[in-house]
Amino acid sequence: MKRILVILVVLAFATIACQLTSFTQAPATAPEPPPAPSNEGSINSQPQEVYSASLAEPGSLTDLYETALPGVVSIRVTTDNGGGLGSGFVFDEQGHVVTNFHVVDGANEVEVDFSSGFKTYGTVIGTDLDSDLAVIKVNVPTEELHPIPLGDSGLLRVGQTVIAIGNPFGLSGTMTTGIVSALGRTLDSIHDAPGGGFFTAGDIIQTDAAINPGNSGGPLFNLSGEVVGINRAIRTTNYSDEGEPVNSGIGFAISINIAKRVIPGLIKDGHYDYPYMGISSISELSLASIEALGLQRQTGAYVTNVTPGSPAEQAGVQGPSGNGSVPTGGDLIIGIDGEEVFQFDGLLKYLINHKSPGDTIILTVLRNGQEIDLEMTLSERP
Secondary structure (H helix, E strand, O other): OEOOEEEEEOOOOEEOOOOOOOEEEEEOOOOOOOOOOOOOOOOOOOOOOOOOOOOOOOOOHHHHHHHHHHHEEEEEEEEOOEEEEEEEEEOOOOOEEEEEHHHHOOEEEEEEEEOOOOEEEEEEEEEEOOOOEEEEEOOOOHHHOOOOOEOOHHHOOOOOEEEEEEOHHHOOOEEEEEEEEEEEEEEEEEEEOOOOOEEEEEEEEEEOOOOOOOOOOOEEEOOOOOEEEEEEEEEOOOEOOOOOEOOOOOEEEEEHHHHHHHHHHHHHHOOOOOEEOOEEEEOOOOHHHHHHHOOOOOOOEEEEEEOOOOHHHHHOOOOOOOOOOOOOOOOEEEEEOOEEOOOHHHHHHHHHHHOOOOOEEEEEEEEOOEEEEEEEEOEEOO
16 A cells, blocks of 8 residues: 555634644555566665766756755555555664654554665654654664755745655655645644544645655755655545546645654654644634624634633633524634734644643734733643
8 A cells, every 4th residue: 555645625624622624634545566577675676876976966956866865765564454655764873764654554564775775674663643753763784874954944935946755656766846835734633633533733835746655754855955844645636547646736745843843752752742722723714704703804713612621711712602503702813922823824833833732822812802812821632
């Protein structure tokens, strides 16, 4: 089964604490391709060609590829239901490899293949269902470990060129290019939320760089050769005759700034705790919805539900009180710690990039036409 997370389009609410997110997602399934009549799978298989004395122009895409490729790995897993393929990259010189959780989910055996041709088995030492990240530990010769530098996804701008290198359809060392299509997107996480549905993953990069089954977990680079994202999912309504998702030019990657917060926790403790408020919200309101809700402004994160016993309830955040078809009466969050909130996606991005459980925040809400500041102490997602 080739692994990539596919997003089917539905209309729903996005959430910090509960369900109601913008997408429903599930891994695409397809039989793993049969081995070619060669040395594929052996320790002496033909390596991906990498030039030791490169003729590539410095700063070119060719130069980026040849520099980055030794740090990119292909991942092959076996599960009770068959097998799967994915991608990853070397995080440090201690043998930690980063990939997606959904690539190794349910794996009985994890094989990590390097571009040099070296193959080894790895052990999953940490997973995070909220960001869909996992860390694999490998014990390999030092010369096989080529950590890739990490960039700052906070500096990304829409229109900027990005490059993906990975293992789509088992074709290791494949490079594709595109641009940053949008920033600050949200997706369903794989972490079940109280009351049903899933928590929300935020600060997602949207790109039109071709991402296909097998790309999951691989790095997304900027032109400086720094990892700015980790490829996670595609949005598509089209499938091949074999049932495999067809790239539609809308792919999603976990921002590296989120990964830089999560990965050290996975290495140290095997998990990472996210800040938790306990609200559900609408990502973006239409003009008709704004009018129906009787809101005095067109931007903000409208609270559609407050989880009982949550930090939000304890802070006095109010959800809808209306009994009609439109859930009126909820607070409209317009600020956090003095930063303006334009929609829920931005609120979530701020929380997961800057806050941890136990931190105190100040929410500014619009209630009955008046601005109110509410102090809230965040807990960890249950």
